Amino acid sequence: MTGRLVTTDVLIIGGGLAGERCAIEAAAAGHEAIILSLVPPRRSHSCAAQGGMQASLANCVKAAGDNPTVHFLDTVRGSDWGADQEVATIFAEEAPIAVRELAHFGVPWSRVRGGKNHYFIKGEEVDIDESLENDGLIGQRDFGGTAKWRACYAAAGTGHAALYAVDSEVVRLGITVRDRTEAVALIHDGSRCTGAVVRDLRNGSHFTVIAKATVIATGGYGRIYGQYTSNATINEGTGAAIALDTGVVPLGNMEAVQFHPTTLSPSGILVTEGCRGDGAYLLDKNGDRFMVELEPEKQELASRDVVSRHMQQRMRDGLGIDSPYGPHLWLDCRHLGEEHMRTKLLEVWDICRDFVGRNPAKDLIPVRPTQHYSMGGVRVNKDGQAYGLAGLFAVGEASCWDMHGFNRLGGNSLSETLVSGRIVGRRVAEYASGHALRADTGLAFAALADAERKAANWLARSGSGPNVYEIRDAMGETMMHKVGIFRNGDELQEAIAELGQLLDDCDNAVLRCKDPGVNPELAFALRLKGMLRLAMTVAKGALARTESRGAHYRSDYPLRNDKEWLSRTLVRWGAGDSEPTLSYEPTGIIDLPPGHRGYGSDERIEMTETLEKHNEDVLQEQTRHGRLASTEDMGSRLRRGAWKSATG
Amino acid sequence: MSDTATARRLRFEIFRYNPEDEDSVPHTDVFELEETPFMTLYIALSQIREKQDPGLQFDFACRSAICGSCAMMVNGRPALACRTLTADLPESIQLYPLPTFKLIGDLSVDTGTWFREMAEKTEAWIHERLPFDPDATEERMSDDVAAAIYEGDRCIECGCCVASCGLANVDDTFLAGAGLNRVARFMMDPRDSRSDAEWFDIVAGDQGVFACIGMMACEDVCPKELPLLEVYAYLRRRTLGARFVAKSDRAV
Ligand SMILES: Cc1cc2nc3c(=O)[nH]c(=O)nc-3n(C[C@H](O)[C@H](O)[C@H](O)COP(=O)(O)OP(=O)(O)OC[C@H]3O[C@@H](n4cnc5c(N)ncnc54)[C@H](O)[C@@H]3O)c2cc1C
Ligand code: FES
Numbered sequence: 001m002t003g004r005l006v007t008t009d010v011l012i013i014g015g016g017l018a019g020e021r022c023a024i025e026a027a028a029a030g031h032e033a034i035i036l037s038l039v040p041p042r043r044s045h046s047c048a049a050q051g052g053m054q055a056s057l058a059n060c061v062k063a064a065g066d067n068p069t070v071h072f073l074d075t076v077r078g079s080d081w082g083a084d085q086e087v088a089t090i091f092a093e094e095a096p097i098a099v100r101e102l103a104h105f106g107v108p109w110s111r112v113r114g115g116k117n118h119y120f121i122k123g124e125e126v127d128i129d130e131s132l133e134n135d136g137l138i139g140q141r142d143f144g145g146t147a148k149w150r151a152c153y154a155a156a157g158t159g160h161a162a163l164y165a166v167d168s169e170v171v172r173l174g175i176t177v178r179d180r181t182e183a184v185a186l187i188h189d190g191s192r193c194t195g196a197v198v199r200d201l202r203n204g205s206h207f208t209v210i211a212k213a214t215v216i217a218t219g220g221y222g223r224i225y226g227q228y229t230s231n232a233t234i235n236e237g238t239g240a241a242i243a244l245d246t247g248v249v250p251l252g253n254m255e256a257v258q259f260h261p262t263t264l265s266p267s268g269i270l271v272t273e274g275c276r277g278d279g280a281y282l283l284d285k286n287g288d289r290f291m292v293e294l295e296p297e298k299q300e301l302a303s304r305d306v307v308s309r310h311m312q313q314r315m316r317d318g319l320g321i322d323s324p325y326g327p328h329l330w331l332d333c334r335h336l337g338e339e340h341m342r343t344k345l346l347e348v349w350d351i352c353r354d355f356v357g358r359n360p361a362k363d364l365i366p367v368r369p370t371q372h373y374s375m376g377g378v379r380v381n382k383d384g385q386a387y388g389l390a391g392l393f394a395v396g397e398a399s400c401w402d403m404h405g406f407n408r409l410g411g412n413s414l415s416e417t418l419v420s421g422r423i424v425g426r427r428v429a430e431y432a433s434g435h436a437l438r439a440d441t442g443l444a445f446a447a448l449a450d451a452e453r454k455a456a457n458w459l460a461r462s463g464s465g466p467n468v469y470e471i472r473d474a475m476g477e478t479m480m481h482k483v484g485i486f487r488n489g490d491e492l493q494e495a496i497a498e499l500g501q502l503l504d505d506c507d508n509a510v511l512r513c514k515d516p517g518v519n520p521e522l523a524f525a526l527r528l529k530g531m532l533r534l535a536m537t538v539a540k541g542a543l544a545r546t547e548s549r550g551a552h553y554r555s556d557y558p559l560r561n562d563k564e565w566l567s568r569t570l571v572r573w574g575a576g577d578s579e580p581t582l583s584y585e586p587t588g589i590i591d592l593p594p595g596h597r598g599y600g601s602d603e604r605i606e607m608t609e610t611l612e613k614h615n616e617d618v619l620q621e622q623t624r625h626g627r628l629a630s631t632e633d634m635g636s637r638l639r640r641g642a643w644k645s646a647t648g
Numbered sequence: 649m650s651d652t653a654t655a656r657r658l659r660f661e662i663f664r665y666n667p668e669d670e671d672s673v674p675h676t677d678v679f680e681l682e683e684t685p686f687m688t689l690y691i692a693l694s695q696i697r698e699k700q701d702p703g704l705q706f707d708f709a710c711r712s713a714i715c716g717s718c719a720m721m722v723n724g725r726p727a728l729a730c731r732t733l734t735a736d737l738p739e740s741i742q743l744y745p746l747p748t749f750k751l752i753g754d755l756s757v758d759t760g761t762w763f764r765e766m767a768e769k770t771e772a773w774i775h776e777r778l779p780f781d782p783d784a785t786e787e788r789m790s791d792d793v794a795a796a797i798y799e800g801d802r803c804i805e806c807g808c809c810v811a812s813c814g815l816a817n818v819d820d821t822f823l824a825g826a827g828l829n830r831v832a833r834f835m836m837d838p839r840d841s842r843s844d845a846e847w848f849d850i851v852a853g854d855q856g857v858f859a860c861i862g863m864m865a866c867e868d869v870c871p872k873e874l875p876l877l878e879v880y881a882y883l884r885r886r887t888l889g890a891r892f893v894a895k896s897d898r899a900v
Pocket of ligand 1: 013014015016017018019036037038039041044045047048049050051052053054158159181182183184217218219220230231232234237238239270272372373395396397398410411412413414415417
């Protein structure tokens with residue numbers, strides 16, 4: 001059938017910053033690329049990033065002395081030593097290039113104003129003379145968990161400006177974008193991926209795309225937390241879910257889920273960390289600035305996991321402000337003044353006005369922590385090549401590349417999308433150059449038939465079964481309340497049982513809409529099982545990890561345990577299995593030895609193995625767990641011992 | 649409205665048509681709903697779809713007025729549904745899809761194709777002078793210039809201005825507010841190397857700023873409050889200058 005089989009060199013599933021940057025690299029190398037996206041690419045969730053993008057440009061006084069090594073240190077500490085240190089090194093080194101490249105694509109970065117500048121730092125008003133020599137260079141603002149001001153920004157619309165600039169490059173290069181399409185399955189033979197089955201969301205039909213290389217760039221999956229997320233409604237995790245469906249590709253560290261301290265109560269709409277970076281406070285119901293006492297050093301700007309836990313504890317202690325939607329705390333931006341709010345934080349001004357009818361220069365803003373970022377995702381090597389399936393790559397929030405470990409620093413994600421988009425895009429292009437199109441149409445049509453059968457089965461089921469939206473809501477309640485900011489064994493067990501039940505319910509759920517064409521209920525139903533399976537991998541991983549690390553906090557195991565848990569969780573879901581299988585690989589070669597993060601608790605269970613011994617087995621162990629060879633040797637980009645000069 | 653005891657009962661009249669369904673004809677359906685505090689049209693429409701009519705088509709993504717997915721006609725006026733509070737509307741609410749754009753179904757329209765074509769037509773990207781040099785420090789730009797470009801860059805391509813434009817409704821090649829604003833954004837960017845004469849070709853034709861009949865509904869409906877009037881004035885000024893240049897070019 002015409003139109004039902006499309007071929008290309010590179011198939012990119014996802015039109016956010018990561019996918020588009022990757023596509024640019026492949027197209028610039030002369031390959032034909034097709035981008036799929038649920039929405040027109042500029043509406044991808046990257047557009048919602050407000051605050052900034054980390055890169056050690058060191059153009060401001062408060063950024064002086066910053067460099068990739070300091071950025072590396074902050075990133076590894078932020079990750080609570082869960083990051084792959086080589087990947088963190090590559091990332092920190094290339095982030096400045098990515099920011100400058102965006103300037104070249106057209107991003108109007110906020111610039112340094114030489115001369116006197118008025119700032120708020122830890123609640124104090126400060127005047128700083130920025131050097132005239134740096135006037136007009138890209139400016140930086142403060143963000144949580146960093147030693148220096150490092151977040152480059154375009155007012156409070158950084159992601160929007162970045163995405164528009166990158167998408168204009170996609171248009172310039174004439175790259176095909178098929179918006180309103182959804183990859184629903186990967187085509188593979190157990191060792192190589194050769195494309196995807198796609199659902200056309202304009203009319204409900206299916207087609208296949210056969211490609212030399214396939215890239216998953218589908219972003220985060222916060223919607224497995226139901227309404228308790230800052231993520232867009234489209235962040236439903238289908239990319240990670242279809243990778244899990246292969247049975248051979250593992251997801252990494254799914255229990256590592258970030259909660260953002262300040263989302264609007266109750267809608268979950270994000271209020272950027274840039275507010276606290278620019279000097280906003282957190283207050284409890286008594287007007288106490290509790291973070292000053294709890295974290296004297298970094299105060300409101302400790303890392304997100306630490307701030308979210310303090311906030312949650314505050315509310316548990318009855319110090320939150322009661323509302324019909326549960327307790328919240330206050331974010332106080334009043335002292336920043338109207339002019340600052342309407343220029344440097346304009347998007348925050350708009351959001352407060354539009355959604356809670358408040359003026360942040362005069363009123364307090366009701367906030368509470370909700371799910372924000374998925375550190376886990378499709379496990380890949382440093383080239384972005386997925387474990388277990390040659391020709392499948394992943395990039396951006398959908399991947400576990402793994403520079404974030406158990407906690408991502410604010411502003412590090414936008415940089416990751418662009419840095420990894422460049423690097424992985426190059427590897428994807430090399431792969432596409434070195435491999436012929438394997439047009440196994442039998443395999444493709446079997447996958448297509450399978451996808452069509454699934455849709456038909458949903459439509460055929462009748463009677464009085466559970467409703468898909470109720471299942472989704474129940475999943476969200478379970479995830480937020482039992483797999484949330486504070487976790488413990490008993491509640492995690494309950495969560496697993498509840499999710500198991502919801503998976504059964506999903507198999508019996510009945511659609512009420514049988515309309516031909518778009519059928520929004522069917523489109524959602526087709527994603528639901530994948531979402532529940534992702535939720536299950538998060539809960540299982542969280543139960544098994546009997547320690548606290550970064551955003552994963554176990555009240556019953558409150559210490560970080562470097563003796564037993566300096567590892568990355570891998571999870572696969574074998575075909576026909578009723579539950580996922582966990583295994584563990586070493587996080588990567590360790591150069592910066594595990595230590596105190598500089599905020600949060602300083603207590604931990606120390607590593608007993610020597611670093612030499614630990615590092616000896618990394619390659620072998622990761623390979624045993626499915627890692628495919630990278631173009632350059634493992635460890636080749638590490639700058640061993642460089643951190644010593646930065647900590648000295 | 650914070651008093652739930654006196655919650656209003658809202659009456660929604662919604663345009664319905666599913667082009668993929670042979671039996672479907674354009675019509676409207678009525679739904680009723682109890683209003684809750686801070687209810688937006690996103691919340692209301694989701695409730696209607698999840699509890700009353702699972703076939704109802706509409707688009708939301710960010711639900712925070714950032715992505716531009718959810719524009720529709722709300723009581724006759726284009727608006728972002730996700731940030732429209734029902735409290736600001738009367739009890740009776742009429743929802744129609746945006747005109748000008750191709751209908752996908754019910755309240756859902758194809759804005760993606762329109763905006764991609766506009767970007768291609770106006771070559772809405774930086775026409776650079778030199779290739780990117782990864783080892784070089786960034787070119788300088790004053791913060792004021794950056795802020796001015798950012799102001800033009802804030803458009804979220806929701807299509808409200810296009811839908812409100814008398815001309816765009818009859819001539820689908822007209823660039824309309826979003827298109828003209830996009831051109832101005834690149835025109836004022838010192839990194840873009842296009843000459844005034846090149847800009848003239850983009851802006852001055854039938855699809856450009858002089859075709860605008862000046863009703864200015866676009867500025868009224870823009871959810872980002874972009875100063876479109878100023879934008880058009882800027883374009884006219886620059887283009888007239890360019891025509892002068894173009895003429896004197898020809899003279900030599
Ligand atoms: C509110 C908010 C604010 C943030 N602020 C910041 C910040 O200030 N700084 C920072 O560094 N980070 C920030 N982040 C995080 C950062 O924005 C994201 O991690 C990053 O933009 C993700 O980019 P991406 O390209 O990986 O995914 P996305 O931008 O989410 O793109 C995913 C793409 O995949 C497509 N897609 C998904 N599934 C499918 C499928 N099955 N088939 C086809 N297409 C599919 C979607 O349509 C979309 O195009 C923020 C996140 C949120 C939620
Ligand atoms: S849903 Fe994004 S603007 Fe309304």
